[in-house]
Amino acid sequence: MKKAAIAVTLTASIFTLTACNSGEGDSEVVAETNAGNITKDDFYQELKDRYGESVLRELVTVEVLNDKYDVSDKQIDKEVQNVKDQLGDQFQSVLQRQGFKDEQAFRKMLKLSLLQEEAVAEDMDISKKELKEKYERMKTEVKAKHILVDKKEKAK
Structure with a gap:
């Protein structure tokens, strides 16, 4: 149920973001080059196309988590x-x-x-007893010994 609500919210948000792109462009120049200018609208559109979905997903996730x-x-x-x-x-x-x-x-x-x-x-719901049992099962004991020899070939 939770996953379905999050999925519906995310989908609706993506459609909203897509619909927000108005036909009027913002011609404010944000970068000037000898090859041409980059307008605010061009920059925004490129950011939205490349990163919009992931940013929107993160924002929705944060809102849902903050609410709950x-x-x-x-x-x-x-x-x-x-x-x-x-x-x-x-x-x-x-x-x-x-x-x-x-x-x-x-x-x-x-x-x-x-x-x-x-x-x-x-x-x-994990009790302290269950946590301790899990720790004991995962705990491993390592026994290491060093064997010292006088020559590298002998060690190999």
């Missing part, structure tokens, strides 16, 4: 602080290398991630 689940600013602050504690002075440079323009963009991604975790965990 709650993630507090305290939870986000805690996650940001954990990352800052791990990275120390490297925090800002790591954000930039990962493609975040600033900490706010990182916080936005964290919120989406936490909302997705809430959605996945919604129907899961």
Whole structure:
């Protein structure tokens, strides 16, 4: 039922985005070149054609998750602080290398991630006992020994 509602919402949103393309073009020039100018309308249309569906899907997903689940600013602050504690002075440079323009963009991604975790965990009831049993089953014991020899050929 949930998947059907999301699919219907997503489909309706895509049709709406497609219908929003008006016949009147915006001739404001956003880039000038010797070969010709790029108008705002040309730029928008190209972005919509290339990335419109994925951006729209992300926006709808965020709206649906925000409507159904709650993630507090305290939870986000805690996650940001954990990352800052791990990275120390490297925090800002790591954000930039990962493609975040600033900490706010990182916080936005964290919120989406936490909302997705809430959605996945919604129907899961796992007791501490079950979790411990699963951990014990997955735990492996490794026994390693070093054999020292004086020549490389002998080791091979």
